[in-house]
Amino acid sequence: xxxRSVRPAAWRLAATALAIVLAFSLIGCAKAAEEPxxxxxxxxxxxxxxxxxxxxxxxxxxxxxxxxxxxxxxxxYTVEVIAVGSGEALKMGENKxxxxxxxxxxxxxxxxxxxxxxxxxRDVMYNDxxxxxxxxxxxxxxxxxxxxxxxxxxxxxKAPFMTRDDKSGTHSKELKLWKDASISPTGTxxxxxxxxxxxxxxxxxxxxxxxxxxxxxxDRATFLTSKGALDLVILREGxxxxxxxxxxxxxxxxxxxxxxxxFMEWITSAEGQKVVGEYGVEKxxxxxFTPNAK
Amino acid sequence: MDIFxxxxxxxxxxxxxxxxxxxxxxxxxxxxxxxxVLLALVLGIPIGFALGTKRFVGRRMxxxxxxxxMGLPPVVVGLVxxxxxxxxxxxGKLELLYSQPAMVFAQLIIALPVVAAVSAAAVSAVPRxxxxxxxxxxxxxxxEALMTLKEARMGLLAAVAAGFGSIISEVxxxxxxxxxxxxxxxxxxxxxxxxxRMGDYGPALALASLLMGMVLVVNxxxxxxxxxxxxxxx
Numbered sequence: 001x002x003x004r005s006v007r008p009a010a011w012r013l014a015a016t017a018l019a020i021v022l023a024f025s026l027i028g029c030a031k032a033a034e035e036p037x038x039x040x041x042x043x044x045x046x047x048x049x050x051x052x053x054x055x056x057x058x059x060x061x062x063x064x065x066x067x068x069x070x071x072x073x074x075x076x077y078t079v080e081v082i083a084v085g086s087g088e089a090l091k092m093g094e095n096k097x098x099x100x101x102x103x104x105x106x107x108x109x110x111x112x113x114x115x116x117x118x119x120x121x122r123d124v125m126y127n128d129x130x131x132x133x134x135x136x137x138x139x140x141x142x143x144x145x146x147x148x149x150x151x152x153x154x155x156x157x158k159a160p161f162m163t164r165d166d167k168s169g170t171h172s173k174e175l176k177l178w179k180d181a182s183i184s185p186t187g188t189x190x191x192x193x194x195x196x197x198x199x200x201x202x203x204x205x206x207x208x209x210x211x212x213x214x215x216x217x218x219d220r221a222t223f224l225t226s227k228g229a230l231d232l233v234i235l236r237e238g239x240x241x242x243x244x245x246x247x248x249x250x251x252x253x254x255x256x257x258x259x260x261x262x263f264m265e266w267i268t269s270a271e272g273q274k275v276v277g278e279y280g281v282e283k284x285x286x287x288x289f290t291p292n293a294k
Numbered sequence: 295m296d297i298f299x300x301x302x303x304x305x306x307x308x309x310x311x312x313x314x315x316x317x318x319x320x321x322x323x324x325x326x327x328x329x330x331v332l333l334a335l336v337l338g339i340p341i342g343f344a345l346g347t348k349r350f351v352g353r354r355m356x357x358x359x360x361x362x363x364m365g366l367p368p369v370v371v372g373l374v375x376x377x378x379x380x381x382x383x384x385x386g387k388l389e390l391l392y393s394q395p396a397m398v399f400a401q402l403i404i405a406l407p408v409v410a411a412v413s414a415a416a417v418s419a420v421p422r423x424x425x426x427x428x429x430x431x432x433x434x435x436x437x438e439a440l441m442t443l444k445e446a447r448m449g450l451l452a453a454v455a456a457g458f459g460s461i462i463s464e465v466x467x468x469x470x471x472x473x474x475x476x477x478x479x480x481x482x483x484x485x486x487x488x489x490x491r492m493g494d495y496g497p498a499l500a501l502a503s504l505l506m507g508m509v510l511v512v513n514x515x516x517x518x519x520x521x522x523x524x525x526x527x528x
């Protein structure tokens with residue numbers, strides 16, 4: 001139509017731009033293809049092991065240290081970590097989509113083992129949960145005598161409380177705290193206004209709690225990792241009910257049972273336990289997990 | 295295939311019995327995306343009209359912007375809106391992050407270029423002679439504009455469908471600025487992600503079917519528009 005005369009020029013321009021973009025992406029591909037080749041000195045036939053774990057473990061950064069250490073000790077395996085909620089991690093075990101699980105939801109793990117989905121379960125380590133909230137502490141959880149008192153103070157609805165509501169280990173822990181205090185948060189009169197379900201991972205839930213200036217329960221590692229972007233503080237820690245036990249489970253009829261068994265043996269060995277116990281000292285000035293494999 | 299059969303049965307039971315709040319999630323989806331599309335139409339159709347009929351300085355630039363905007367990555371929109379509205383951001387005082395208005399805002403940014411570009415194409419397809427003729431018969435500028443929009447109505451319907459389609463299926467931006475809060479900002483897409491994460495395939499599949507249904511309706515509308523346009527050409 002009106003612009004017909006400029007069309008060829010425009011097309012040429014567009015074609016040139018496209019060519020440049022393609023050329024760059026090819027360079028990128030070439031680079032990406034070259035890099036991983038370098039650190040492999042000998043060609044070993046590697047078996048992939050699928051480890052299903054939780055987002056909070058992933059967010060803590062533990063795997064960045066743990067997996068390379070395992071792969072160094074067992075060069076015949078490579079580990080692929082799938083980080084989901086404890087609920088889905090167990091479901092992945094049930095569906096045999098994972099070979100080995102590292103989760104922290106003792107009650108759900110017990111059900112899983114009883115249903116015959118796992119070969120063996122062992123304790124690995126524990127860390128602890130912290131109750132975080134705005135420094136002003138509008139609900140008054142600091143003054144509470146024990147965790148029951150804390151939950152009662154929170155259920156007053158003076159400030160929002162974020163629940164993960166995703167069947168994660170952290171969510172089960174929270175539910176247990178309510179149960180121990182004989183409170184049904186969803187049963188309170190104005191639950192809709194203060195008991196907010198995020199349905200998301202720990203990092204995202206902390207961010208939402210921060211924006212809403214509310215409370216939430218987080219594992220210490222994730223809170224320490226994301227603290228920089230938050231205006232929330234630890235209001236409650238060290239209470240016995242806030243401990244968080246991790247377990248490793250080998251999945252029955254998994255695709256790669258040897259790799260799963262090797263991972264379980266290694267993480268509960270003196271060598272694996274040492275890696276667990278030292279993680280975080282360098283980065284945060286304190287260990288994030290306490291190894292306790294028997 | 296057992297996994298699908300089982301999930302399908304669970305999902306169906308849930309939809310029929312209304313046991314889970316699946317329908318309230320659907321309602322929030324329609325509400326948020328509906329308002330966003332409505333705003334996108336109010337702003338986008340005049341822009342599209344101007345781009346499609348008027349000749350002015352910067353028109354070419356604006357067309358490029360609108361066309362680029364059609365390919366705007368929603369996660370980028372999510373990121374920028376989240377930063378703007380965050381407590382530490384420039385509009386933190388409004389306390390809008392993780393609320394429905396924040397979602398509407400993000401979806402508006404995603405849908406606006408789509409609506410503007412599609413309606414620009416629609417009005418420019420109306421023969422120029424027709425507009426000139428209307429003017430020569432004594433129509434005012436407003437009457438001329440209304441007539442043009444009326445002639446382009448099928449294309450404008452396409453703009454509505456394309457705009458709605460671009461946001462109803464979107465998950466990145468709404469998670470980032472909505473936060474998936476149950477009963478407040480949880481929409482179909484974010485709920486599907488969550489249920490899948492939890493291994494609850496039943497409700498995930500139920501919501502997925504409803505979402506597919508909606509996308510299907512939108513595309514039936516679009517096809518209808520295309521066919522009637524073909525008839526018009528003849």
